[in-house]
Amino acid sequence: MRIGLVVDSACDLPSHYLQEHAISLLPIAVRIGDTTLVDRRDEAATLEFLHAHVAERGHEAQTTPFPVQEIHDLFLQRLVIDYDHVFCMTIARSRSGIYDNATQASYAILNDYRPVRAAAGYDTPFALRVIDTQNLFAAQGVAAVEAVRLRAAGEGPPKIRARLEHLALHTHGYMVPPDLYYLRNRARAKGDRSVSLLSAALGSALDIKPVLHCNRGETGPVAKIKGYEPAVRRLFEHVAARVEAGDLLTPTLCVSYGGELSALRLLPGYEALREACAARGVEWFESVMSLTGMVNVGKGAVVVGFAAEGQKFEG
Incomplete structure (x- = not known):
């Protein structure tokens, strides 16, 4: 069975990896x-x-997920012919409309694909599964890498689906943002009141940086550390210890940087983190953060993603 993989452009994996493994992309439009x-x-x-716009006006950006009709067209023009079963892995539904758009498009795709496949000489069914990774940026990459491994091992769609849905529950994304004012202004522009002016002002005045944690679509601070570099060091030390x-459920660590x-x-x-991964046979993926990610969390943000059961960050 020919299995196809799709991610959205917020998924932080190296471009060459996406191309090498024929992972299709749902683009996101960014307007400033x-x-x-x-x-x-x-x-x-x-x-x-980034150098031209984001540092000055990135918090004003509008990001637009790939529309339902364009997702529908992408599948009917290419993917329903190239593959028999496709897994579409999206950024957390709690943070973007991409999952909902892809799910809505999937209904029409499954109604419309038969004549397209028949014209290409295929009389077998086509299937599509949209997976909410329940995470962001580098942490989205964990599911995509595991899907590539399972496909290469010859696993079928039921096992791949079960594995990806299990990983979504146990994937952890950690981030250190360098600029709380930027994060607060960006949140306000999106109508998100989770970063108050007072907390941003205090954090900037005292040079306190949060370590943010995302799991199962929920994001919140797990530590507050004085100084950006000490916060990044503590994050890297925590991940290296795991x-x-x-503790990792997959031999994969994804890192992205703004x-x-x-x-x-x-x-x-x-x-030290790279050496820990090499010693344990954990594959290391690092990439420039997507434009989508950078306009949401700011230049210089560090994100690390991996899958493991439980989490306790010692701040």
């Missing part, structure tokens, strides 16, 4: 003022746009 860029995970274009303890990867590699704790 009169400038619009379709986020297709082009790292060079993302960095150029890797060394053999800027040049050369800057990420200079952050304290980075090398």
Whole structure:
């Protein structure tokens, strides 16, 4: 059976990995003022746009998920011919409309695919499953990498579906944002009151940085640490300890950064975490954060994603 994989452009994995494993992309449109860029995970274009716009006006950006009709057309024009079963893995439903759009489109796709496949010489059924990864950015990549592994091992759709849905419950995304004012202004622009002006002002005045944790679609702080680099170091140390303890459910660690990867590699704790992954046979994926991610959390944000049961962050 030919199994296809689809992610949205907020899923932080290296572009070459997506291309090598034929992972299709649902783009997200990002508009700041009169400038619009379709986020297709082009790292060079993302960095150029970042330096030109995001630092100044990124919190004003409007992000638009791939529309229902365009998802429908993408599948009927290509995916229902190229594959027999497709898994579409999206950013957390609690944070974006992409899951709902893909689900709505799936109903029409399953009604309309038969003549398209018949014209291409296929008389077998087509199936589509939309999976809510219940996480964000680098943490979305954990499910996609596992889907690639299972497909390569020859596993069928029922096992892949069960595994991805299980991982969604146990995937952890951690983030250190460098600028609480940016995060607060961005949240306010989206109508999200989770970051108050007072907490942003206090955090900036005292140089306190939160370590944010996302699991099962819910995001909140698990630690508050003085200084951006000490916060990143503590995050990397926490993840390294889980890797060394053999806690990970998949041999995968995904890291993304809101800027040049050369800057990420200079952050304290980075090398120790890489060494822990190498020693334990955990595959390391690092990428420039998507434009979608950067306009939502700010330049310089660090995100780490992995799957493990339970979580306790020692701040």
